[in-house]
Amino acid sequence: MDDQEGTFIPVIEVGEWVEGRVDWLTGNFREAFRTFSDLLGTLINGLIDALLFVPPDLMILLLALLGFALRSWQFALGSALGLSAVVAMGMWEAAMQTLGIVVFATVVAVLIAVPIGVLAARNRVVSNITRPVLDFMQTMPAFVYLVPAVILFGIGFVPGLLSTIVFALPPGVRLTELGIRQVDAETVEAGQAFGATPRQILRGIQLPLATPTIMAGVNQVIMLALSMAVIAGMAGADGLGKLIVESIARLNVGLGAEAGLSVVVLAIYLDRLTAAIGGSGADKSLGAMIRRSKGRSMAQRVTTGI
């Protein structure tokens, strides 16, 4: 109340209002939220179980092979070593849980972000509305989402997952919009001039040419999701984040270091991998890559350094 001394600006109880809204939601839609929460919980648990079903050695081999296919043998070797270190530190299960949240959140975020980004690129009104909403989502401290999410969805993976999606979504929208706006105007005109429909132009010209920028956005989504997935540990989501929260609570330096290093390994692996998919220039678009791999032998691909 001291803040109000010497000012004429009246007190507005924003906090009370938000609390009231959340209470109202929990009061009236408890069942709906619980059902949604259970459904989402089943999905994410299924994904994590699947990741953990594969033995660690085989999983490391698969991830390294993926790194080799998309980037280089050096990267494959580096990731194999890093991931082996995660196993060696006894962090494998937690790491897979975190990876599960990141993958799930990224997929959902991209599925939401790309269409919104496309709409925003084509429509000024949509763009003007989304921009402040994205600003809000991005700048609001991430912890703040957690509390209402826990109240609405209960402790566990789901509140962490949802706040991760909210937090990681904005760069996906922004970079999709930017990517499509940046597509050479003349090339879009060429599509129009030959009588292409807006849909043909979007699929045949704008999206392929915007792919590098969109992939840069996906990369950002993944990195934000990873950082948020750690915070999600506070909401009771199992994984590296929970271990880190635990290490703080118990002042366990060793546990914190091990979990922290595992996060770093995951982060670098995911970042380099998605950067390789995005690449530079339209030549490295996913479509081009698929065409190339169809047409050329593995040996050639190694020599061209993909």
Next chain:
Amino acid sequence: MPAIEANEVFKIFGRRPERGVRALQEGKTREDLRKQGLTAAVIDASFTVDPGEIFVVMGLSGSGKSTLIRTVNRLLDPTAGSVVIDGTDISSLDGAALRRVRREKISMVFQHFALLPHRTVGENAAYGLKVQGLNRSDRETRAEEALGMVGLGGWGASMPSELSGGMRQRVGLARALAAGTDIMLMDEAFSALDPLIRREMQDQLIDLQQRLDKTILFITHDLNEAMRLGDHIAMMRDGRIEQIGTAEQILNNPVNNYVAEFVQDVDRTRVLTAANVMEQPVAVLGAGAGPQAAHKLMREHQLSWLLVVNRDRTVHGLVWSHQVATAVREGQEDLPLYRDGLRFTTPDTTLNDLFVDAASSPAPLVVRDDDGHLVGVIPDVTLLTAMANGQPAGNGQSPESAPPGIQTPTDPSTAEVI
């Protein structure tokens, strides 16, 4: 029926552009509109393009030419006025009908090629056909055909990034040709190419146009290109069309100082042809006549030379007045014909190809048509006058009539010639 007809087309950018059209019609200027936040890119443009011709819109950057060409296929909607393609007013068409016109009637070639970098050359050339919904094998056949026409046969599997600038624009051209439309819009199509390649592409375009009989609307800022390609040329400045005419009309009769100044740097000798500058001989002598008749005719018209023609108007030779005078004095029966030094040319030879012949003979150049009939003569002085006429109109004196010794410094054209 004209292939393209633009009627009083306006294109104004800004909020509520219609008020700009009214203001312009009431006599306001482009600058007045700018103060209201409106940009008048195209003002009251009307022109017609006949089937099978190359119509060039020529103007400097900012003259509105690129905007104008985009109103023709409605990449930009005209603010006012109408565009009629093949008898269809496209201004009122809905989206689907407009797309049909674009697929079937008008294709376009772009300044920076606008190829799809992630598609092969063949797929790029087939783009219009893909949009039209043709099946893959037909597409590939027709795209390969079009690539062959532009000299890129066998390049279909390459990526555009592997091609040079000139080759990429050939792909752009092939894409437009493959679409099979009668009308092609070319927006500064050769401006991004270096001069040698540009020249080659111009030749190729002229050649293609003659073979395929396309109607081409060509935009350029290069006057020499305009003169080389255009059957008709529209000169644009500040959104308005200043003059429409053939290259010769624009060179010889510029409607105003702007056009005149613009064309003064053109190499006239490459544009003007023998037919543009030749004169009708004042008099000719029948091949059967003798020295007496020649002498009489030349005295009457004060001529120093006279052409002798056969009955079918083929050229028999030329006589000089001093030799005719000698022949008359000595009572000779035969004309003292001068034939070995006579030089012939055809009506469509450009002036720069005439100089060597003109310099190598004291006699005037004789212009004959393909059948060898006399159609005109070009004395040396006519050749020089033709080159000088392109200068700004000046005081209106023709070089011949300017009194020798009086050189007006403001009018270099007469000064140079005398």
